[in-house]
Amino acid sequence: DAGVIQSPRHEVTEMGQEVTLRCKPISGHDYLFWYRQTMMRGLELLIYFNNNVPIDDSGMPEDRFSAKMPNASFSTLKIQPSEPRDSAVYFCASSLAGGVHEQFFGPGTRLTVL
Amino acid sequence: AQSVSQHNHHVILSEAASLELGCNYSYGGTVNLFWYVQYPGQHLQLLLKYFSGDPLVKGIKGFEAEFIKSKFSFNLRKPSVQWSDTAEYFCAVKSGGGADGLTFGKGTHLIIQP
Numbered sequence: 001d002a003g004v005i006q007s008p009r010h011e012v013t014e015m016g017q018e019v020t021l022r023c024k025p026i027s028g029h030d031y032l033f034w035y036r037q038t039m040m041r042g043l044e045l046l047i048y049f050n051n052n053v054p055i056d057d058s059g060m061p062e063d064r065f066s067a068k069m070p071n072a073s074f075s076t077l078k079i080q081p082s083e084p085r086d087s088a089v090y091f092c093a094s095s096l097a098g099g100v101h102e103q104f105f106g107p108g109t110r111l112t113v114l
Numbered sequence: 115a116q117s118v119s120q121h122n123h124h125v126i127l128s129e130a131a132s133l134e135l136g137c138n139y140s141y142g143g144t145v146n147l148f149w150y151v152q153y154p155g156q157h158l159q160l161l162l163k164y165f166s167g168d169p170l171v172k173g174i175k176g177f178e179a180e181f182i183k184s185k186f187s188f189n190l191r192k193p194s195v196q197w198s199d200t201a202e203y204f205c206a207v208k209s210g211g212g213a214d215g216l217t218f219g220k221g222t223h224l225i226i227q228p
Contacts, residue, residue: 035215042204042219
């Protein structure tokens with residue numbers, strides 16, 4: 001079992017550039033979650049999907065952030081344009097039938113916006 | 115809205131000492147509770163979880179936690195810590211039965227001195 005796969009592991013970009021983070025959930029999992037971890041705010045839920053459909057995006061900080069899940073094995077989180085305050089570690093997690101199953105986390109993408 | 119409070123941001127212990135990390139949550143309904151651990155350079159891993167039944171739950175690596183509903187608490191314990199327990203520990207809550215994302219505490223950075 002490969003676990004949740006995220007790419008890239010590290011991303012350094014300049015303010016104003018577009019950033020795309022990628023996630024491959026565990027095969028067979030029908031829930032996918034995006035979280036952001038910062039020193040100030042800790043781990044926060046940004047958005048989650050069920051069967052590729054966004055269910056709750058109330059955690060997405062602003063319109064510069066967007067997430068898609070075109071199929072069951074791939075999701076993207078895009079920031080356009082990026083700002084220094086977006087610097088954080090972004091985690092993707094997946095689970096079976098969200099309600100009673102644990103979420104499995106990927107290794108995270110460390111984003112630095114200069 | 116749910117919130118999770120972890121009382122200690124940094125804890126330093128010597129090997130073989132006993133550990134208790136506090137976690138309180140605010141949510142009036144049925145909850146599912148989790149403790150995750152993040153070892154240096156690694157991704158979040160589940161230590162233990164509570165969904166229902168016996169309020170004393172046992173997890174991996176000798177950890178346990180007790181759900182006290184009247185106190186809205188889910189403290190993590192280990193009778194004798196090891197140097198390898200050095201990590202960041204996160205308490206998380208989810209509304210019971212729902213397929214929501216997790217609400218995390220800010221985390222406790224635990225350092226075990228040999």
